[in-house]
Amino acid sequence: MDNEFIYNYYDYMNNNLQKYRYKLLDFSITKNVVSMFLSIMILIITLLYVNYNYKKNRYRFINSFIEPIIIFIRDQIAKPNIGIQYIRHMPLLLTIFFFILLNNIIGIIPLFPGGNNLTGNISFTIVLGFISTFASIYYSNKYFWKNIFFPNVPYLLYPIIIPIELIGIFSKALSLIIRLFANISAGHIIVISLVSLIFIFKTLIVSPITIFFLIFIYILELLVAFLQAFIFTLLTALFIGNNANSEYH
Amino acid sequence: MDILNPHIGLIFWTTVSFLILLIILKKYAWIPIISYIHNREQFIQDSLLKAKEAQNEIKQLNDNKNQLIKEACLEKDKIIKNAYNISDSIIEEANKKSHIKFIAMIEKAKKEIDIYENHSMENLKNKVSDLSIVISKNIIKNVLKNEEDQIILIEKIIANRNFN
Numbered sequence: 001m002d003n004e005f006i007y008n009y010y011d012y013m014n015n016n017l018q019k020y021r022y023k024l025l026d027f028s029i030t031k032n033v034v035s036m037f038l039s040i041m042i043l044i045i046t047l048l049y050v051n052y053n054y055k056k057n058r059y060r061f062i063n064s065f066i067e068p069i070i071i072f073i074r075d076q077i078a079k080p081n082i083g084i085q086y087i088r089h090m091p092l093l094l095t096i097f098f099f100i101l102l103n104n105i106i107g108i109i110p111l112f113p114g115g116n117n118l119t120g121n122i123s124f125t126i127v128l129g130f131i132s133t134f135a136s137i138y139y140s141n142k143y144f145w146k147n148i149f150f151p152n153v154p155y156l157l158y159p160i161i162i163p164i165e166l167i168g169i170f171s172k173a174l175s176l177i178i179r180l181f182a183n184i185s186a187g188h189i190i191v192i193s194l195v196s197l198i199f200i201f202k203t204l205i206v207s208p209i210t211i212f213f214l215i216f217i218y219i220l221e222l223l224v225a226f227l228q229a230f231i232f233t234l235l236t237a238l239f240i241g242n243n244a245n246s247e248y249h
Numbered sequence: 250m251d252i253l254n255p256h257i258g259l260i261f262w263t264t265v266s267f268l269i270l271l272i273i274l275k276k277y278a279w280i281p282i283i284s285y286i287h288n289r290e291q292f293i294q295d296s297l298l299k300a301k302e303a304q305n306e307i308k309q310l311n312d313n314k315n316q317l318i319k320e321a322c323l324e325k326d327k328i329i330k331n332a333y334n335i336s337d338s339i340i341e342e343a344n345k346k347s348h349i350k351f352i353a354m355i356e357k358a359k360k361e362i363d364i365y366e367n368h369s370m371e372n373l374k375n376k377v378s379d380l381s382i383v384i385s386k387n388i389i390k391n392v393l394k395n396e397e398d399q400i401i402l403i404e405k406i407i408a409n410r411n412f413n
Contacts, residue, residue, distance in 0.1 A: 026257060028258055029262070032259055033259060033262045047282075054281065067282075067286065091274065123255045123256045123259035123260045126255055127263040
């Protein structure tokens with residue numbers, strides 16, 4: 001009787017916990033959040049040091065590492081895509097680029113500063129994707145809304161065009177979210193699979209192949225870390241520029 | 250499929266921390282760094298423009314200098330030609346003048362020589378006449394030592410003369 005009651009109680013509690021698990025708001029500082037705080041600390045300290053060096057008119061290694069990236073983002077991403085008002089959007093683009101890049105690199109490192117895959121997490125990419133979409137909508141001109149709600153088409157097509165345009169805004173955000181998430185987590189899944197080969201075959205003979213392919217995949221992931229940060233910044237600049245310079249057609 | 254479920258805590262923390270990061274970096278890092286880079290690029294462009302302007306000025310100055318040198322050379326040639334011409338004319342004039350003077354001097358000398366010749370001739374004549382008188386006196390003294398001879402002579406002279 002007792003035993004049965006305890007078992008039933010445990011089962012009941014477990015079921016309820018499972019039920020409430022998605023209803024309660026869980027704001028706990030998880031490993032990913034700690035990693036994000038760490039990356040934010042690193043970014044703030046590094047960039048304030050860079051600024052301090054500029055103010056003191058002296059040049060350190062970190063300045064000559066950061067400055068080409070800033071100039072590259074300004075000349076290759078902001079200027080061609082946004083246009084004349086590029087200087088207004090530079091802080092957002094630079095913050096997005098360095099934040100994603102640093103978190104990608106931290107995600108690659110398997111030891112202390114890294115060890116957790118923040119940019120391969122969909123919650124993180126959702127936030128960044130919606131921030132870039134909100135920015136592109138916030139900086140849009142009046143023709144952007146006119147194109148969506150009063151497009152230059154016959155009135156009979158309005159019920160089709162308006163939902164498509166509205167979905168288009170969110171599909172742009174979704175493409176940003178899914179691209180970053182899928183690229184980063186795909187690399188990590190490949191790494192896991194290659195390491196798991198040893199445990200699946202239950203032999204050490206396969207380890208040289210694993211190590212060889214792991215090195216290859218890590219180098220590829222380093223490339224992807226830079227590439228995805230670049231692409232995310234580029235697409236953000238593209239959307240901002242499209243919405244800010246849109247014309248009625 | 251836990252990997253595809255968005256976690257509300259991470260979304261919240263990411264939003265908050267990204268916005269804080271954006272605000273802090275915008276104010277204290279990006280705007281100063283971008284303005285610094287912009288200022289430096291403008292400074293470099295300005296100094297390049299200034300260097301080009303300075304080069305153009307140097308070119309213009311060089312051209313001006315070369316033109317001045319050419320003009321100075323032409324003027325020098327002209328001056329030298331003029332100087333040669335003037336010196337030639339001066340020499341010719343001097344030659345003419347000296348020739349005229351020379352001729353005049355020669356004529357003067359000739360006149361003076363004539364005058365002196367006349368003088369000397371007169372003197373000579375006078376002296377010769379004096380001498381002839383002396384000689385004739387001596388001869389006459391020698392010849393007419395005797396009274397007889399004197400008488401003979403007087404007679405001869407009287408004989409030669411006609412008394413008409």
